[in-house]
Amino acid sequence: MKQHEFEALHQELWRQIDSALENPARADNTALLAEHYLSLCRQLAIAKERMYDAALVERLNNRSLGLYRELYRYRAETRLNFYAFLRRDFPLAIFRHRFFILIALVAMILPGLVAGTWTYFDDEAIYSVLDGSQVRHMERIYDPEARKIGREREADTDLFMFGFYIKNNISVAFRCFAGGLLLGIGTLLVLFFNGMFMGSIAGHLTRLDFVDTFYPFVIGHGAFELTAIVFSGAAGLRLGYAIINPGHSSRLDSLRQAGREVVPMLYGIVVMLTIAAFLEAFWSSSSSLPIAFKYSVGAILWILVLLYSFSGRRHESR
């Protein structure tokens, strides 16, 4: 068949496909699109085989590509099964990242402990980590005399702080993850500095005997926040390790594989940090609740988070 005849034969179908591609919203008939797509693939193969001219092949190729992207778009819209994710996918991802979690944990806790011990025994030490105004601000907000722990504020500023924690904490977690691409070094630095800041603040406030304001404040949301930061570190280290030790695949394939595997961790981190921001803004800051109650709830939250984090093993197939 000559090209001209071929074009005349399929002109009508191509016109239909083009108009369907221009108004994808109206082209809701997926079965019809799929049929068109198969015919089009066949025509493209024929056009190439018969060496029809390049412009026609290109038009057929672009049309097929358009239909392909339209048909497979439904995969992108596949709804995340949130329940199955929380029940299985996230704990399983945590289990599979266990070694990286351990490293991230050490990378954050060790500088924290060292800095904390130092600021606890040395009054001046805190000034090596924070500047004077930051120290004064911190001492003021955790002063047991303060009306509301965390900061002096009204109820609707809780909402402000919720936004603040969302923006701040999730950004830190995302950066911590992204730093993994620098052979893991970026991630380790973020973990190191966060550990050091938190440790030195805790040490300093303990030294000042602000124990009853500081610890009840941090214990509740800390269960989610600290764990999530460690998880984001683990996801980052997974990327870095994939580049450093690709095993039997190429570095690029290994990185791509890691890029796929960390995805459930990223979803989970966002969920955990949203919970943490909510707790930090609306629960932790409340000063009307008895301290013992806040400790108990905090301890229960920690136990729940830890139990959850260790629940992934049974989902691992072997």
Place this chain on the structure above:
Amino acid sequence: MLDTAYRVEIPGGIHLEAQVVGPIPRIFAFTIDLVIRGIILAALSIASIPLGLDGVGGGFFLILLFVIEWLYPVLFELLARGQTPGKKLLGIAVVNDDLSPVTLGSSLVRNLLRTVDFLPFFYLAGVVTMLSNRHFQRLGDLAAGTLVISIAKSAQAASLEDVPPLAPATQLSRSEQTAIVEFLQRSAHLSQPRQQELATILEGITHQAGEDGVERLRRHGAWYLGMR
């Protein structure tokens, strides 16, 4: 070979081809998006003033700031077929490396890793990486297994109604026939002198040179296309 064609076998049993897009259009698209983000932010900050900047309005603003900073590209890539407004203006789109539409996971990974592509300043790492691999992928693309392709509209076929077909005197091979057909299809985009220059090379087939040669070649092309 230096070629922007990216070929992949898709379900349907054929190879599809797409053109990957280099740094320049992507930087333009990014800049347009940056302006759009700026406008959205400005509008939002004005809208949140009546709610109280250190109260509900401020909290609302900070959450949206977070969403626009980190999730603006993710949302558009998922909901608008791989295209942020900037990409749409430039006719480019993000796809998975099998040319299928980008998924939530890969979009999230490529956009979070943007932070590293930005280092040490103004996307230097991203641009250097793009220029040092075959498919112009930045670091985030490499980890997520995504690429940016051009989805510009293909040119319409030239109208050939006024070319009376004519059988050539010589038997030509398939690839030679294709070459002549393509000469016909593309002649609208070539200057007259260039057309004549090309036609003169084929004087042995057409037995005509210059303008007459061009006319002959076009008529042979029409004949090979199967026009009657």
